Amino acid sequence: MTTNLELPQCWKDVQDALDAGIDRIILFGPSGTGKTFFGLNYGNISAGAHRLICNEDMTSADITGHYKPGKDVWTWNDGAVIKAWNGDGINGGRVVADEINKASGDVLSLLLSMFDSPESASWEDPESGRIYRPRPGFSVVMTTNVEDMRELPDALKDRFPVAIRINQPHPDGVARLSPDLRAAAIASADAERGRRFSLRAFLAFDQMRKSIPQENAARLAFGERAYESILDAIAVNGVS
Numbered sequence: 553m554t555t556n557l558e559l560p561q562c563w564k565d566v567q568d569a570l571d572a573g574i575d576r577i578i579l580f581g582p583s584g585t586g587k588t589f590f591g592l593n594y595g596n597i598s599a600g601a602h603r604l605i606c607n608e609d610m611t612s613a614d615i616t617g618h619y620k621p622g623k624d625v626w627t628w629n630d631g632a633v634i635k636a637w638n639g640d641g642i643n644g645g646r647v648v649a650d651e652i653n654k655a656s657g658d659v660l661s662l663l664l665s666m667f668d669s670p671e672s673a674s675w676e677d678p679e680s681g682r683i684y685r686p687r688p689g690f691s692v693v694m695t696t697n698v699e700d701m702r703e704l705p706d707a708l709k710d711r712f713p714v715a716i717r718i719n720q721p722h723p724d725g726v727a728r729l730s731p732d733l734r735a736a737a738i739a740s741a742d743a744e745r746g747r748r749f750s751l752r753a754f755l756a757f758d759q760m761r762k763s764i765p766q767e768n769a770a771r772l773a774f775g776e777r778a779y780e781s782i783l784d785a786i787a788v789n790g791v792s
Contacts, residue, residue, distance in 0.1 A: 560720040563590075569714050570595040575691035576667065578704075578715035582742050583697045584750020586722035591648035591693030599639030599689060601646040602632040606655040612662055616675060633666050634675070637686040644690025651696050653704050660708075667692050667711050721751040730758050736785040747781065749774055757782075 559567070562581075569577055579587040592601045604614065617631040630638065636645040652663055666673055666686075675684045694712055698704060701715055709715070719742040726734050729751075737754040740747060757773035770779035 559723060562716055562718050562720060563722055565716050566590065566718075567594075569716070574714050575689075576694075576712045576714070577692075578694045578696065578701075578709075578712045579718050580696045580698055580701065580715060581717040581719055582699075582748060582750070584752045585718045585720065585741055586725045586751065587693075587695040587718050588648055588650055589725065590722055591646065591695060595646075596689065596691070597646050599643040599645040599687075600636065601648060602636050604632040604647055604649045606649060606651045606653075606659070606663075608654065608656050610655055610659050612659060615659070615662055615666065616677075633663075634684055637666075637684055637690055639687050639689065642687065644687035646691045646693065649692060649694045652694055652708060653696060653698065660705075664707055664711060725751050729754055732786060733758055736782060739785065740782070747778060749778070749782070 566577070566579065579590070581587075588603065592603060613631060615631045615633045617629055617634055619626045620629045633647055636647045639645040647667075649663070649667075652660065655663060666675060670686055670688075670690065673686055676682070677684070692712070694708075696704070701709065720738055721741050726737060729737055733754050737749075737751055740749045740754075741751065742748065753773050757769050760769035760772060767779070767783065770783050773779070774782045
């Protein structure tokens with residue numbers, strides 16, 4: 553699925569970690585660089601990949617499951633982690649957990665227990681008494697936009713032995729842009745505050761400029777204060 557664009561070092565490091573069998577990894581850094589997309593689509597995901605978007609309103613039902621009313625009967629629906637634990641029935645799948653640090657205290661405690669080592673992780677269904685455990689191959693990719701790993705709880709960092717700062721968009725995402733935008737998108741992904749723009753902003757700009765004047769598209773995508781500098785960067789890269 554990778555393009556012929558060269559992988560930046562950060563993405564090489566992620567691939568090396570996965571290839572070495574690391575099954576708990578944190579991808580942190582600027583937003584819009586493809587961290588979640590990578591977790592859902594790369595590496596060994598033959599048994600499925602499930603996204604978990606963490607926030608303060610999230611409940612244990614999103615993690616373990618809940619009953620859902622049907623036409624005549626209520627049916628149980630597994631949560632994202634149980635789905636990944638079960639995988640394809642033989643091998644475990646993957647959970648891509650976005651911003652675990654934003655989960656409430658009780659939910660975070662549950663996630664920490666379920667993302668523990670395979671020997672320690674388990675969950676008992678309070679109604680049936682069934683004990684769930686992750687099948688072999690279960691993995692977790694945690695993504696977060698924090699810039700300093702010290703902002704994360706120690707118990708969380710302890711469960712993820714490898715943390716890699718992603719400072720460039722993934723080449724497969726960059727390849728979706730028109731060629732004249734690629735260098736500017738790469739440069740601005742990890743620029744200083746106020747000049748940092750995600751790949752999503754460039755994709756939106758690329759789409760809008762096909763139907764409206766480029767200057768208007770840039771103003772809408774990058775804002776009044778920055779759009780002129782972005783246009784200048786695109787022009788310079790085009791000449792180069």
